[in-house]
Amino acid sequence: MSNTSTTPLINPSDRIFVAGHRGMAGSAICRALQRGGYDHILTATRQELDLEDAVAVRTWFEANRPEVVVLAAAKVGGIYANDTYPADFLLQNLKIQNNVIESAWRSGTRRLLFLGSSCIYPRNCPQPIKEEVLLTGPLEPTNEWYAIAKITGIKLCAALRKQYGFDAISLMPTNLYGPGDNYHPTHSHVMAALIRRFHEAREAGAPSVTCWGSGTPLREFLHxxxxxxxxxxxxEHYSPDPSEPVQHLNVGTGVDLTIRELAERVARTVGYTGEILWDSSQPDGTPKKQLDVCRFAAYGWRARISLSEGLASTYQAFKAAHGPLERQARPSAPAR
Incomplete structure (x- = not known):
């Protein structure tokens, strides 16, 4: 049986290494740890520690020996980046995962959390997506390289738990947005891409904005x-038995909307009043990707930030962080 104890499995005195602390997910995890009273947070910038360098990672772990590790570091991007750089997405993510997970295990880390992605699931699996459908069908071709890397991470954690008793767990979040997102003109995910596109269009007084695809795919968004x-x-609370067939948890809101509806909501939030056009010659990606979040709910957790609240605060954070942006040639906003 999975651990359902009310006694937390980590302690405020634990040294917790957050790999990828400067990213959107990693920085949010650091904030949540601090709010929870976990003050011994270890971080390392890319200049201080190259996670793709196995020797450097092993040396760092031997010197610092964290009790808890959160692996939020990854090479990420939307459809355009995934489809253009498949080898980079596969190789770099495999290196980062293998180096951190193996070094944590070998150096005596007590507990590790690996962050995956909802793109691990088959393209046409039943909706909402249950954890059990992993590896039951073909992946979405436009991001299969990233998905394969993440599936490998889940399985490595499960294998180490089964063979050596290493307490490694995995979470699969849905599409993320919020402070610290990547607003790169070609490498961003759909929410960030839309925010930037509509912001620039409003600033320029553009009569229309063209978005990728048909606008019909359904997506779920988590702050x-x-x-x-x-x-x-x-x-604090999740530790599956090695014999359990499912060794990861979905993380999401359980609610989705079409990319067209999302674009309209972003436009309203930004204050853009022009026309929204759709380039159906561009790929849509997976038709629908809504997570079943019941298993995590059984552990007492549910998302609390509504899309309206989160979108408004994210746009304010975007304006504060970026100010006027250079308008660069780029594809229209892709859906992931």
Whole structure:
């Protein structure tokens, strides 16, 4: 049986290493840990520790020996980036995962949390998506390289738990947005891409904005701060038995909407009143990707930030962080 004890499985005195602390997910996890009273947070910038360098990672773990590790570091991007750089997405993510997970296990880390992605699931699996459908069908071709890397991470954690008793757990978040998102013109995910596109269009007085695809795919969105709280909750309360067939938990809101509806909501939030056009010659990605979040709910966690609240605060954070943006040639906003 999974651990359902009310006694937390991590302690405020634990040294907790958050790999990828500068990213949207990692920074949110650090904030949630601090709110929870976990003050011994270890971090390392890319300049201080190259997670793709196996020797450097092993040396860092031997020197610092964290009791708890959260692996939020990854090479990420939307459809355009995934489809353009498949080898990079597969190789770099495999290196990061293998180096951190193996070094944590070998150095005596007591507990590790690996962050995956909802793209691990088959393209046309039943909806809402239950954890059990992993590896039951073909992946979405436009992001299969990233998905394969993440599936490997889940299985490595499960294998180490089964063979060596290493307390490694995995969470699969849905599409994230919030403070610290990547607003790169070609490498961003759909929410960030839409925010940037509509902001620039409003600033320029553009009569229309063209978005990728048909606008019909359905997507679910989770605010990064909800993910941060989910990670702390899982670290405190989730520890599956090695014999359980499912060794990961979905993290999401359980509610989705079409990309067309999302674009309209982003436009209203930004204050853009022009026409929204759709380029159906561009890929849509997976038709629907809504997570079943019942298993995590049984552990006492649910998302709390509504899309309206989260979108408004995210746009304010975007304006504060970026100010006027250079308008660069790029594809229209892709859906992931």
């Amino acid at each position: 990064a701060d909800d993910l941060g709280e989910a990670c702390v909750h899982a670290l």
